[in-house]
Amino acid sequence: EPEVTQTPSHQVTQMGQEVILRCVPISNHLYFYWYRQILGQKVEFLVSFYNNEISEKSEIFDDQFSVERPDGSNFTLKIRSTKLEDSAMYFCASKTGPSSPLHFGNGTRLTVT
Amino acid sequence: AQTVTQSQPEMSVQEAETVTLSCTYDTSENNYYLFWYKQPPSRQMILVIRQEAYKQQNATENRFSVNFQKAAKSFSLKISDSQLGDTAMYFCAFMKHVIGGSQGNLIFGKGTKLSVKP
Numbered sequence: 500e501p502e503v504t505q506t507p508s509h510q511v512t513q514m515g516q517e518v519i520l521r522c523v524p525i526s527n528h529l530y531f532y533w534y535r536q537i538l539g540q541k542v543e544f545l546v547s548f549y550n551n552e553i554s555e556k557s558e559i560f561d562d563q564f565s566v567e568r569p570d571g572s573n574f575t576l577k578i579r580s581t582k583l584e585d586s587a588m589y590f591c592a593s594k595t596g597p598s599s600p601l602h603f604g605n606g607t608r609l610t611v612t
Numbered sequence: 613a614q615t616v617t618q619s620q621p622e623m624s625v626q627e628a629e630t631v632t633l634s635c636t637y638d639t640s641e642n643n644y645y646l647f648w649y650k651q652p653p654s655r656q657m658i659l660v661i662r663q664e665a666y667k668q669q670n671a672t673e674n675r676f677s678v679n680f681q682k683a684a685k686s687f688s689l690k691i692s693d694s695q696l697g698d699t700a701m702y703f704c705a706f707m708k709h710v711i712g713g714s715q716g717n718l719i720f721g722k723g724t725k726l727s728v729k730p
Contacts, residue, residue: 532717542657542703542720555717588655597710600647601718603657 501525503604505591511610512581520576520607522591531574532592532601533566535559542590548574581611614639616706618721625694626729632679633689633724635704641665643709646680646687647718652700660702663687665709694728701725 504523512518524531533545546556548566565577574593578585588608592601615638625631637646648660663671663680670678675695679688691698704721 534718541722542718544717544719547717590657592657598645598707600645600659600662602659603649605654605656608655 503591503593503602505589505604505607507607508605509608509610511612514583514611515580518578518581518609520578520589520591520609522574522576522604523572524574524591524593525595525602526572528593528595528602530594530597530599531566531568533576534590534592534603536588536590536606537584538587545576545589578609581609583611585609586611614641614644614706614708614719616704616719616721618702618704618724620724621722622725622727624727624729625691627694627696629694630690630692631694631726633691633702633704633726635687635689635721637685637687637704637706639685639706639708641708645707645709646678647705647707648676648678648689649703649705649720650698650700651703651723652697657703661689691726696728696730699726699728 506521531548534542536542544557546560547554563579567575588606590606591604594601617636644665646663650658650660661671661673661676675692677690701723703723705718707718
């Protein structure tokens with residue numbers, strides 16, 4: 500069964516550094532998402548992406564965050580200058596249609612020191 | 613704005629027994645979807661079951677079934693014949709129905725930690 504794949508599984512970075520989290524959505528999916536889960540807390544929506552542009556973003560997704568689909572297969576989340584509070588599990592998800600269920604990747608655990 | 617509430621932070625059940633996890637939600641939408649996702653210790657998010665609000669029949673997937681009460685805005689998950697592998701965090705999630713675009717993002721509850729004991 501096709502899967503959403505995320506790399507790396509764990510990323511450690513120093514405060515102020517830029518990080519790029521990578522995702523390869525399922526190949527026939529058209530809608531892409533990033534979610535975040537701070538340890539012990541609920542999963543929070545960050546951003547959705549469709550037709551090569553952001554379609555919706557949450558308050559969390561400020562100017563420090565950006566997303567890109569550079570080559571038709573990868574979907575990346577960039578954090579320009581990481582803060583301690585960015586430490587979390589970041590999940591990429593994709594789906595085929597607007598009412599389809601989301602398929603999640605295994606997540607990238609980001610640790611900012 | 614939609615909200616999802618899971619009032620049971622933790623639950624436990626004996627292996628082979630049945631357990632029900634509660635979820636309530638608030639929305640002014642008439643068409644929407646509800647989901648239960650499972651997050652085992654590996655942290656992966658796995659879709660367990662899905663319910664369309666326009667369907668009166670409760671969804672079932674093997675040992676998993678839901679009790680969907682639209683008027684009460686309640687969406688509970690029943691796990692029958694619980695297995696050790698069911699130990700996980702369970703998240704209830706809401707998604708409004710959209711036509712086109714991608715505004716159909718999920719709103720999650722805080723989760724219920726389920727422990728299945730041998």
